[in-house]
Amino acid sequence: MPHLAVKDVRAKYGSLEVLKGISFSIEKGEIAALVGPSGSGKSTVLRALMGLTPITGGAVDIAGETMNYSSAKEVRAARDRMAVVFQQYNLFQNMTVMQNLTLAPLKIKKWNKSEVMSEARRLLGLVGLSDKADAFSDQLSGGQQQRVALARALALKPQILLLDEVTSALDPELVNEVLDAIRKLANEGMTMVIVSHEMAFVREVADKVVFMDAGQIIEAGTPTELFDTPRTDRARDFFSKILRH
């Protein structure tokens, strides 16, 4: 039984169908990478999983439980099992790093306070920001903010972590510090769905690559299959362009 199964998920913006039936699945501890040209619907897949963009069809299985996002309760259940990190970090501007990390665990999950605090400190250590607990986000670099966002997502103890182009907004010299943090998570066995243009990184960490174009999955397989021996013209086209540099 897969840990995450996305089953024929559809979504629309107005009359424009941006997800035309998306299906893929991964096992526990695996990493799926969504790749494809800009506007192909990668972010919308993650937003649909988080219930931020309503789905017009399909369902999602998480650890054997089916979510169909048909009610507020269903959406809450899905959000309870997953966490997302956005391209623009989206740390709460009015809160310190520590408050960002502990808000939902304390107020929503209602976990024990001292455990939440020590877990938050452990996670800040994991992303190398132990000394920034009391900083506000406007005192941090983009790379630091993104690592805080990663720690904040992990503080929710998600069964699945979703990462949407988490290095795209960063200066090149800051990309590696964030990728290193994600590598650590991969080694710890975190199940993840990542959207990324860092193809070398995708090849290194992903168990499955899902190539999307115009709201559809064109081809899916292992990184080697897709990067080295793509079966479709569109995938071959895309990867030859993006892998060249």
Next chain:
Amino acid sequence: MERILEQMPRFFSGPNLILLLESAGLTLAMTVAGCLIGFGLAFVLVFLRQTPGLWALPLRFVCILYVEVFRRIPFIVVIYLVLFFIQTVTPNASLFTIAVIAICLYAVAYTADIIRGGLESVPLAQIEAAQAMNLSRLQTNLRIVLPQAWPVIIPPAIAFAVSFIKDTALVSQVGVFELTFRGKELNNQGYSGILVFGTIALCYFLMSFPLSMLGQYLEKRLATPRGQRRSRKIWFT
């Protein structure tokens, strides 16, 4: 001019001063009470107005209608409406209460738009980040949106209250003994109009100026990035 100088000692005598101070206090009390309650209710109105879903359509409509109607009628009309309405319901309601209610109803409409503008200035991404963590709409508003919206809300809200201190003069029309009303009385007692209303003007200025300064101070302070805030003091610069 000679008459003014001659009247001065008598005008600034104990009873008159007490009268003026009392009415100035009344003016300030009406404005502060009306605006504070109105400001609080405006939050409720804005929150109701944001209620999602089809079933809340009439609710949203009423909220919008309220704001649009009250922003389009003169304050003096609101005062008379409240006066006649309240007097039919409870004939012995005090004029002060009636004035506060009128100010409050008016303040709700004006500050609701200020508050809505403030809330809408917070990026949607902040709200989505909160939603993704299962924060409820109320929690998101209270913990994420509102704290970030204060810098946008506070300065115009204070400016509104300051400008309202002088608009309360209109409630003298229904016989509340506020500042302008007392002025007319003293004027009728034979004191020079220039002396009386000059003093009254000064009173209005003294009441609103500190509040304006407070507004400016808060505006500066709120505009300072959080990290640098605690150490820095900006007074009237």
